[in-house]
Amino acid sequence: MHRLAQRRIILPFLLPAAVLLALFFLYPLVRTVGISLSDWTRTGNSRFVGGANYTALLTDPEYRTALKNTFAFTFIGGCLLFPPAVAIAWALNQPIRGEKFFRFVIFAPVVLSAAVVALMWKFIYHPTLGLISPAMAEVGLGGMAREWLGDPLTALPAVAFTTVWQGIGIWVVLLSAGFERLPRDVLEAGRVDGAGEWRLFWSVMMPLLYDLLRILLVLWIVQSMQAFAFVYIMTGGGPFGSTEVVGTLMYRIAIDQTEFGYAAAMGVVLVAILLAVTAILNKVLKRDDLEY
């Protein structure tokens, strides 16, 4: 009787979320799968083609390159994001003067739009009018200066850096919350036992933050594999496809070439890859609860 009453009350609470989920996630997903099985014209007419779009993907070198670049973007971005984010979060957790100011400085780029940040960094990277290369030339490092966005070796890392620069504030906030929630008595016990801050950081804090880091890693992978805005604005996928990620390729195929069915197939495959990667990571990184 009690269980039944509970069930009855759960339904109205779940309903709004379920409706929103169905409307803005499930329906578009299923519709995308439907479009991916068709040849969709610019005018919206479609013809069922079965798995032809998926078969074509298998032999499409542009899609393979875009997938490779997407993984590279995720990896490079992850390397650029996590070490500084953890370090900054740790530092902000220390009793330092001007903590609020530093928090503001780190969080400020988050409120800027991607377009503004991308255009700003496009200027900063400019080989002759920008800040980096001319500054390097001024201090005698001109030989190391590059055409950052125009060099296929540096373009993707340059875009990844910009993406991280804009978004790092969010990750710092999440990690700071993790640091703040660390049990003080455990840390104190470590200090009493003679452990230095470095030892505490590696041997106590990091293991305690493991679950948070695992979740943040999965979140980063999900977010970065959908990269679009920064790449689109800063390089448009160039030079010669070296920064083309699945997001920008899908956009080009759908909007410029009006092959909506093919673009939808690319999206569906990306979703499948994302789900697989996330599931694998969750399985591999899962560990037993740690108790101190």
Added chain:
Amino acid sequence: MRRAALVAAFTLTLGVGCSSGGGTGAADGPDAASWRDEVKPGQLEVGVLSAKGTPGLKFLENLGGRLEQERPGTDVTLTFANTEARPGIEQRWRAGTPPDVDYGMFDGTVPNLREWADDEALVDLTPYLQQPDPVSGKPWLDRYSPTVRKFMEHPESKKIYAVPSELSLHVLFYNAKLFKDLGIKPPTTWDELLAASSALSAKQVDPIALTGLFEPYMGMWSDHLWLRTVGYQKARGVLTEGKGHITEDPGFLKGLQMLQELRDKNAFLKGFKGTDFTAAQAQFFQGKAGMILMGSWLVSEMKDVIPKGFELGVLAFPKVTGGAGDQGAVMAALQNVSIAAKSPDIPLALDWINRLTSVETQTKRATEIGEVSAVVGVPSPPGVPGIDAVLSQAEALEPRDYGLSQSKAGKPVYAEIARLLFGEQDAEQTLQRLDAALRRVHKN
């Protein structure tokens, strides 16, 4: 049971996804002979290309204001329909609620841009254009230069689905004062272009402004060279339509070798690989480069950064002596406006496009914001000296980029041209890679 319901819902949604969409389809327009009498005050939504704050938008706002004044009760709404707004606007067309008048819905020279007309989503303007224009007494159609007819007309049905509001010519701009001061002859042939490049380099001026961050603008160089060394029809056939192979006509390799020669002379702006097109254009107007190959929109686009006293020169792309292609052709793009067949007020929409493309409006537009017009009798914009000569001397206006931008071949072709310009490969390697890419795309 629950599973069966889920499967049914999934199948139903899939079915919606696979079903024929569209929502397009024709509506009957007013009588061609008496449409002007049927124009009544009403609501009119017009898709526009000019962004907020630009002189182009201000001009159109004034035009809309005049229409509202002359037809009290009329309400003209200008909706931004360019760049990032374009996908949303096209979605409205698919959903059957398009703006009454819109840009970029038809171009007779680009197969992808004929689809809306094929689906009867656009008003066939032919009968209206055949009626006499009350101002000139001649058919409305005669207002437009015959050289742009192929952009307006469907090649199969011969029906006209769009009229041109602006004409963009691809031309070689040069810094006339710099050329005069340095005693350099503006280049009309390829050899003269090479000589001008050497002369500019000798004076520490980068010869040609170029962006390395937007491949289609780098591709403008190969597009034009192939126009001269191969010819429009042949090049378009190979590049966009998959007719034949790029290795079969020696003109393609010749064009690439000429481009390589330019690259090897360091003719392009220092740091062009990492320079975007706005910066490249700005550097040209700052005198850091002597020439730039660009559409005639350059002047109106960069109006705010052109220094006072800057003397601009305009030339057609240099001829290639002995080239097997079209030496007198000029590449062009037309900004066409079309009327939605589903527009609830087609007479008012016809009134708008009539006003927009009138000699009076186009003359004002050329004078005030420097736009080139495809309307006969409209003078060249004063800020673009020489464009009238380019237009009048053009033996033919050919659609820019062979339709590559809307084709699957566009990205692979321009990526290889970028590799050539970036020094990653020579002309011969570029040709081989282009051949492989085109065979893959066209499956031939």
